[in-house]
Amino acid sequence: MFYKKIHIRINIAFIGIAFLFLLIIGKVFYIQVIAYGKLSSLADSLWSRNLPIEGDRGKIYDRNGVVLADNETTVSLVFIPNQIKDKEEVARKISSILKTDYEDMLAHASKRTVMERVHPEGRRLTYEVADQINELHLDGVYLLKESKRIYPYSTLLAHTLGFVGIDNQGLSGLELIYDKFLTGAYGAIKYLSDAKGKKLELTESYVQPQDGMNLTLTINYELQASLERELDNAVSKYNPDQALGIAMDPKTGEILALASRPSFEASNYQDYSLEEINRNLPIWMTYEPGSTFKIITLATALEEKLIDLEKDTFFDSGSVQVENARIKCWKHGGHGAQSLLNVVENSCNPGFVSIGQKIGKETLFKYIRDFGFGSKTGVDLNGEASGILFSLDRVGPVELATTSFGQGVSVTPIQQITAVSAAINGGTLYQPYIVKSINEPETNAVIKETKVTPKRKVISEETSEKVRYALESVVTNGTGRPAFIDGYRVGGKTGTAQKVKDGRYMVGNYIVSFIGFLPANDPEVVVYIAIDNAKGVVQYGGTVAAPIARTVLLDAISILDIDPPKGASDKKYNYNDKKYISVPNVTGMDIKEAMKNLKEFKVEYTGSGEKVTYQSPTEGSRILEGETVRLFMS
Amino acid sequence: MKEKKLDVVLVLGILLISLFGVLMIYSSSSIWAEYKFADPFKYVKNQGLFLCIGFLLMLFVSKIDVSLYYKKMNSILFLSTLLLILVLIPGIGTIRNGSRSWFGIGSFGIQPSEFSKLALILFTSKYLIKNEKNLSSIIKGVLPILGITLFIFALIMLQPDFGTGMIIVMSIMGLLFVGGVNFKFFMKLGILGAVGITGLILMAPYRLKRILSFLDPWSDPLGSGFQIIQSLYAIGPGGLFGQGFLNSRQKHFYLPEPQTDFIFSIISEEFGFLGVILVVGLFLFIIYRGFRIARKCEDLFSKYVAFGITFGLSFQAILNLMVVVGLIPVTGVTLPFLSYGGSSLLITLCSMGILLNISRKI
Numbered sequence: 001m002f003y004k005k006i007h008i009r010i011n012i013a014f015i016g017i018a019f020l021f022l023l024i025i026g027k028v029f030y031i032q033v034i035a036y037g038k039l040s041s042l043a044d045s046l047w048s049r050n051l052p053i054e055g056d057r058g059k060i061y062d063r064n065g066v067v068l069a070d071n072e073t074t075v076s077l078v079f080i081p082n083q084i085k086d087k088e089e090v091a092r093k094i095s096s097i098l099k100t101d102y103e104d105m106l107a108h109a110s111k112r113t114v115m116e117r118v119h120p121e122g123r124r125l126t127y128e129v130a131d132q133i134n135e136l137h138l139d140g141v142y143l144l145k146e147s148k149r150i151y152p153y154s155t156l157l158a159h160t161l162g163f164v165g166i167d168n169q170g171l172s173g174l175e176l177i178y179d180k181f182l183t184g185a186y187g188a189i190k191y192l193s194d195a196k197g198k199k200l201e202l203t204e205s206y207v208q209p210q211d212g213m214n215l216t217l218t219i220n221y222e223l224q225a226s227l228e229r230e231l232d233n234a235v236s237k238y239n240p241d242q243a244l245g246i247a248m249d250p251k252t253g254e255i256l257a258l259a260s261r262p263s264f265e266a267s268n269y270q271d272y273s274l275e276e277i278n279r280n281l282p283i284w285m286t287y288e289p290g291s292t293f294k295i296i297t298l299a300t301a302l303e304e305k306l307i308d309l310e311k312d313t314f315f316d317s318g319s320v321q322v323e324n325a326r327i328k329c330w331k332h333g334g335h336g337a338q339s340l341l342n343v344v345e346n347s348c349n350p351g352f353v354s355i356g357q358k359i360g361k362e363t364l365f366k367y368i369r370d371f372g373f374g375s376k377t378g379v380d381l382n383g384e385a386s387g388i389l390f391s392l393d394r395v396g397p398v399e400l401a402t403t404s405f406g407q408g409v410s411v412t413p414i415q416q417i418t419a420v421s422a423a424i425n426g427g428t429l430y431q432p433y434i435v436k437s438i439n440e441p442e443t444n445a446v447i448k449e450t451k452v453t454p455k456r457k458v459i460s461e462e463t464s465e466k467v468r469y470a471l472e473s474v475v476t477n478g479t480g481r482p483a484f485i486d487g488y489r490v491g492g493k494t495g496t497a498q499k500v501k502d503g504r505y506m507v508g509n510y511i512v513s514f515i516g517f518l519p520a521n522d523p524e525v526v527v528y529i530a531i532d533n534a535k536g537v538v539q540y541g542g543t544v545a546a547p548i549a550r551t552v553l554l555d556a557i558s559i560l561d562i563d564p565p566k567g568a569s570d571k572k573y574n575y576n577d578k579k580y581i582s583v584p585n586v587t588g589m590d591i592k593e594a595m596k597n598l599k600e601f602k603v604e605y606t607g608s609g610e611k612v613t614y615q616s617p618t619e620g621s622r623i624l625e626g627e628t629v630r631l632f633m634s
Numbered sequence: 635m636k637e638k639k640l641d642v643v644l645v646l647g648i649l650l651i652s653l654f655g656v657l658m659i660y661s662s663s664s665i666w667a668e669y670k671f672a673d674p675f676k677y678v679k680n681q682g683l684f685l686c687i688g689f690l691l692m693l694f695v696s697k698i699d700v701s702l703y704y705k706k707m708n709s710i711l712f713l714s715t716l717l718l719i720l721v722l723i724p725g726i727g728t729i730r731n732g733s734r735s736w737f738g739i740g741s742f743g744i745q746p747s748e749f750s751k752l753a754l755i756l757f758t759s760k761y762l763i764k765n766e767k768n769l770s771s772i773i774k775g776v777l778p779i780l781g782i783t784l785f786i787f788a789l790i791m792l793q794p795d796f797g798t799g800m801i802i803v804m805s806i807m808g809l810l811f812v813g814g815v816n817f818k819f820f821m822k823l824g825i826l827g828a829v830g831i832t833g834l835i836l837m838a839p840y841r842l843k844r845i846l847s848f849l850d851p852w853s854d855p856l857g858s859g860f861q862i863i864q865s866l867y868a869i870g871p872g873g874l875f876g877q878g879f880l881n882s883r884q885k886h887f888y889l890p891e892p893q894t895d896f897i898f899s900i901i902s903e904e905f906g907f908l909g910v911i912l913v914v915g916l917f918l919f920i921i922y923r924g925f926r927i928a929r930k931c932e933d934l935f936s937k938y939v940a941f942g943i944t945f946g947l948s949f950q951a952i953l954n955l956m957v958v959v960g961l962i963p964v965t966g967v968t969l970p971f972l973s974y975g976g977s978s979l980l981i982t983l984c985s986m987g988i989l990l991n992i993s994r995k996i
Contacts, residue, residue, distance in 0.1 A: 002814075003937075007929050009812045010941055014925050017948045021914050024952070027959040028902060028910045031869045 055184020056147050057168050058212030060161060063436060066221035069161055071147040075130045077122030083140030084109050090138050097132050124148065155263045156228055157219060159280035160381060160434065163266035172277060177382055178215055181438050185210035211441035218254035218436045223247055226555035227257040230548045235261050238534035238544060244281040244413055245529045247552065250421035250517060252452045253430030256525065258282050282413040283384040289416055290497030291347045292515050293406030297355055298344060299423045300367040302466050303459040306358045309341040309470060320350035322401040327353055344470045345478025347494060349405045356404025361395045370458045371419035372429055373411050379432040387411040417528040420515050423467045424523050427459040472520035482546040483516045485554055486622045487564045492516030494541030509533050514545035518553055519565045525556045583629060585619035587612050594631060602628045609634030640696055641993035644923040648986055651916045655972035656681050661880050662900040663893035663974060677893055677974055684976040688983035695987025700936050703756045714753035717746035718789045747790045747798040748981040754786060755946060758806050759938030762813040769814055776815055797953065797967035805946035812941050862960050868899035876906030893974040895966060898958040921948045924989055930996040940992045943985045
């Protein structure tokens with residue numbers, strides 16, 4: 001039938017059409033379900049506009065929670081020109097509040113851009129100004145939070161902390177190394193915009209900015225301040241080319257203080273030269289250490305049981321002949337006959353040459369490397385140098401001899417203090433570090449903590465004990481006497497190193513140093529001080545560096561709350577030295593009796609009574625002879 | 635003879651989809667209307683008015699017996715063709731969106747090509763009956779009507795309006811297919827058509843660009859790929875339930891003229907996959923009712939007309955939807971019932987009136 005054929009073809013057409021509709025539905029399904037993620041995010045980025053809100057940069061704390069790097073909150077003015085309805089009105093009002101030029105402000109408000117920062121006049125506004133602008137409730141005018149880095153203690157720890165650039169990005173020091181931790185994530189006020197950039201009323205969401213993580217350092221602020229103060233004093237006193245100091249916990253490798261001169265002010269870093277900014281001397285500078293290096297030679301000889309400090313003797317004629325070289329002792333005419341302990345106390349160069357010869361170059365250099373010289377310590381700061389050692393095949397008798405007393409090797413201060421820490425802490429070389437932990441900004445919970453890292457056992461506990469004994473002897477009886485602290489057991493070693501320029505030793509230009517620690521029997525803190533080219537003074541480690549180290553150690557006693565040990569070794573007094581004397585109890589006595597008992601001291605008294613009822617200092621305090629004791633009579 | 639009732643179910647379907655269209659025109663056009671005319675209701679008021687007129691027109695047309703067109707066929711075709719020629723003359727026809735295809739009366743425009751579509755469907759239906767015997771012969775039966783179709787197609791292409799031209803040609807093809815023309819003819823024609831389209835593309839490079847943009851819209855995101863990318867951005871985030879009525883983001887100046895060709899992307903953005911199913915379902919329902927009328931009616935002319943109108947409507951909807959979802963290149967075809975456009979809506983409702991008249995006979 002004719003109609004039947006037509007109907008079949010109509011049905012075919014309908015099936016074809018239905019099929020095409022299904023195809024369309026399938027494609028929509030594909031777009032909405034399968035390609036959804038990609039399209040949705042592409043579309044979102046098309047629609048959404050962000051007003052960025054800066055997260056605070058993480059703070060940097062010392063080990064006790066003192067803030068060393070902080071943030072100051074400010075606000076900055078931002079225009080979204082497309083949202084500003086009356087540009088003249090906005091320009092007029094804002095420019096009158098900021099007291100700036102109307103035309104300039106109109107240019108900002110009319111700029112063809114998504115977002116216009118009103119720079120520089122609208123940056124970092126005070127709260128009052130910001131409040132006035134806020135009161136106007138102008139469309140398209142926004143105040144965004146910006147934080148500014150501040151360093152509350154100005155130059156303190158400047159090299160180590162580093163500084164940030166205009167956009168709060170870390171540029172040097174810890175600010176640079178830990179930049180990705182310290183940097184917060186931008187938050188935003190997200191609003192959906194139409195294609196002309198106008199704000200849509202649909203949704204507006206606030207994405208909270210993420211503050212950066214905090215750093216807690218091993219630095220002890222008070223000790224750092226002490227070290228900085230002493231270096232400042234040294235600078236004004238001796239006008240040296242450079243000066244540096246480190247304080248370390250010998251049992252962990254934690255750096256307690258670290259300072260350099262010249263220093264700089266982080267907030268005005270543009271005013272300083274790159275050298276001044278970048279040279280964190282304690283880790284950057286390399287030089288011949290001089291006599292402080294003898295500690296390594298000593299420890300090696302003791303560990304290898306090649307010498308006996310008490311029984312072995314050495315006669316110093318003032319110089320020693322090694323092949324073609326005549327090596328002189330620092331003391332003209334020499335020290336004469338000495339025990340090896342005297343050799344250490346006197347820092348006698350020929351004596352150490354002979355110890356070095358007993359050790360031999362292979363063993364000595366093996367220990368030098370084991371103590372960490374010749375390679376970076378791996379401290380978590382940048383710009384560390386590795387120092388220079390002779391390669392073993394180039395070490396002849398002369399090189400062996402000079403190395404024994406610290407010449408012809410080049411080391412960094414951080415290597416020195418780390419190695420000496422190992423020599424006195426029982427023999428373990430630790431990895432030095434300065435960042436104790438990275439903390440979560442809200443709760444300050446520890447996210448990542450630096451573990452104390454022993455690298456290797458270099459010498460035995462017995463050897464270490466002997467080293468401590470010898471070095472305590474240096475302070476009580478030898479060249480280190482200016483570092484002596486009455487009532488405490490202090491160990492240490494001086495160093496006076498000639499500087500090398502163009503392959504020659506310079507005349508009258510030394511780096512004088514002192515490395516000291518206490519208590520000598522169980523060290524809790526090591527301090528290393530080096531002064532480069534001190535002027536107007538006899539350049540010896542004992543005369544320049546040791547007194548500085550002593551003051552820092554003295555401060556460390558109260559800061560670290562170190563108890564005086566029993567049986568501190570008595571200082572051997574020279575005729576002109578003032579003695580420390582224990583103050584007797586005079587309370588209850590009359591004034592005559594008291595004066596008699598206090599005849600080594602000056603006495604001042606007040607009050608009108610007959611008897612002494614109060615005395616300062618109290619019984620048992622040790623003070624220098626000739627100092628004042630105050631009494632109260634009633 | 636007592637007059638039979640028209641297909642009330644179909645009327646309801648048409649009413650539903652048209653009202654949904656008005657709603658969506660409001661949602662999609664208000665932003666642009668506000669921007670251009672400071673009146674967010676500008677487009678929706680126009681469309682609402684046309685819908686009222688269109689509905690009255692549809693009911694009026696449904697009273698006119700189709701046999702009238704059969705009698706007056708030649709004058710109808712002549713008149714519509716005359717209009718097609720007139721519109722090309724500058725001063726009479728106005729240019730809108732790059733095509734000289736409008737008679738402008740104020741803000742209101744009429745596209746004569748829409749009339750031609752209807753006229754040619756009617757004419758071909760009569761032709762099929764008159765030449766029933768010759769249809770087995772390509773030369774005697776098919777070529778004459780094909781010639782007339784291509785002539786009208788050529789006139790429309792002079793505007794140029796490729797989309798409407800395609801719909802007309804395909805509607806006539808559909809009629810020829812149902813009228814019993816040999817399968818082989820369509821296969822040959824398919825090959826010829828492919829060659830022809832290639833030729834047209836080569837003639838006007840902008841068409842090639844459109845094709846390339848459809849294959850990879852991101853290759854020229856600000857140029858030829860722009861519309862389709864914006865359309866995909868609208869459809870994509872719609873998800874199952876959409877962003878909700880009035881919550882389209884793409885209508886905020888991203889998608890140009892969202893109330894016209896790309897209204898379907900706004901529907902999928904605001905109503906999601908469910909909205910898509912609803913719209914496609916309504917279309918399939920109307921098409922099904924149209925084909926049902928064609929199958930059931932006894933009069934051959936009515937049968938052809940019913941089929942032709944329904945097929946033309948289907949093809950137009952498919953062409954639009956395929957463009958919007960990125961299956962074929964951008965052609966510039968409106969979506970019947972839903973897209974903004976008075977003349978298009980009037981003609982669509984008018985043709986529905988004819989279909990409804992036929993439904994009275996079953």
